[in-house]
Amino acid sequence: MEFSIIDLATFVGFILLVIGVSLWAGRKEETSEDYFLAGRGLTWWMIGLSLIASNISTEHFVGMAGQGYMADIGLAIASYEWIAALALIIVALFLLPRFLRSGIYTIPEFLEYRYNKWPRMIMGFGLLFMYAGVTMATVLYAGAIAMKTMFNVPMEVGVWVIGAIAGLYTVYGGLKAVVWSDVLQGTALLIGGVIVTVLAMDAVGGWSSFVELSGGRLHTILPADHPELPWTAVLIGGMWLPNIFYWGLNQFITQRTLAAKSLAEGQKGVLFGASLKLIMPMIVVFPGIIAFELYADQIPNADLAYPTLLKNLLPTGLVGVMFAALFGATMSTLDSLLNSAATIFTIDFYKPLVKPDGDSKHFIKVGRIATVVFVIIACLSTRFVADFGEGLYKFIQIWWGCIQPGIVAAFFLGFFWKKTSWQAAVAGMLVNVPLYLVLLNQFPEIAFLHHMAICFGVCLVVMVGVSLVKPETRVITYPVNEGYDMKPSKTVVVWSALIFLSTVALYWFFR
DSSP states (O other): OOOOOHHHHHHHEEEEEEEEHHHHSOOOOOOOOHHHGGGGGGHHHHHHHHHHHHHHOOIIIIIIIHHHSSTTTTTGGHHHHHHHHHHHHHIIIIIIHHHHHTTSSSSSHHHHHSSSSSHHHHHHHHHHHHIIIIIIIHHHHHHHHHHHHHHOOOOHHHHHHHHHHHHHHHHHHHHHHHHHHHHHHHHHHHHHHHHHHHHHHHHHTTTHEEEEOOOOOOOOOOTTTOOSSSSSHHHHHHHHHHHHIIIIHHHHHHHHHHHHSSSHHHHHHHHHHHHHHHHHHHHHHHHHHHHHHHGGGGGGGGGGEEEEEEEEEEOOOTHHHHHHHHHHHHHHHHHHHHHHHHIIIIIIIHHHTTOOTTHHHHHHHHHHHHHHHHHHHHHHHHHHHHOOOHHHHHHHHHHHHTTHHHHHHHHHHHOOOOTOHHHHHHHHHHHHHHHHHHHHHHTTTSSSHHHHHHHHHHHHHHHHHHHSOOOOOOOOOOOTTTTOOOOOOOHHHHHHHHHHHHHHHEEEEEE
């Protein structure tokens, strides 16, 4: 791919802008709340853009576009985006008010208030393992694939370059630096993605030709016996579990909502993110489908669909723009993961177990050291992702199933049944791991989303059984964040209804 002086200037200029703005934004981090929660001062548009930038990374442009490229999946992969929009409504209306009222720093911290320290520690350990060993590694690997395909940068070099740059401003500026980088990179991501989709649609001959040549890839409702995305799992089953977990209980995503200036700003930010999720398949999955229509003979691996499209379509001058957007997408997800992992380690483990009487400056220092360690672990873990061989997006979705159903069960049964005990929460989260792995290994022909639904049901049964034997007897009390503005947004109900109706319309149109 030709890389002109203009492309080089665009790319380098964008990266320097992100680093400069992020370092400037995070220059005055004096307290733990400043460093880990941006001083609880984020507004709705920053939250919404940061949610999307943190979520959408090169594993989407590489992995999700690759799933769209595949004949047996196609646009059905968009369900991860559209069901996410509905899950975000649940987050805005049900989960976020509870979390903000309690003034927590981390989601595992909430489990200690509901139960005791053991569910908190188990969830915290599970999140740290999945962040460093699965998600960070996958994001880095996907970014390195894009760099190698487009510019022939060796994979090992690409991994460490991306890790070092994202780690730099995350270590220095904390969540505020992360959010500002997300705002810039999320904007570039959306603009770059739209440009590629427009160019790709023009290359294939417009909408009519796109539909005609799609080869059946534009259906979102797949048969009930489909091995990966059966409609039963998508609409009424296991698809809801990873989405509710990811958007409502996942520290890496929820940290920016916990930093909202007020409940109203948090709710509007969540719904803004949900609105953007509705359009993401058009700028991620559509190009993957078009890549098949145009360049199937040049693509040996589905994960190379999007990079190949860029290599063949982008004119000189736009290469730097899109490369900057892809590079930024990787960094915006990685910086969020790093900051959240450091927050969990510091707040959920180091503070209560090592130095409960430490001051803010000490915890900021610990958080920075933890960030560096997680960068190194993630870079070293990319070799395991390379061995998976079934698609990056699928890799992430499958392995998170080891902990998601049990955690969702612990939270929601704890919300709705006061007798749910800490022993039940621990049992539910622990039984999830071996049960899910057994199902994956012994019943590979069954969609992994069904495995998640089965695990969720078993976890609930186990938790109910344990709670009947050892019920919760104490009066459950949650802390109250005094002085925090808990007045809900006046637009939240109408906005939620519009998102719901739009999602239904999209499913109907692409059924």
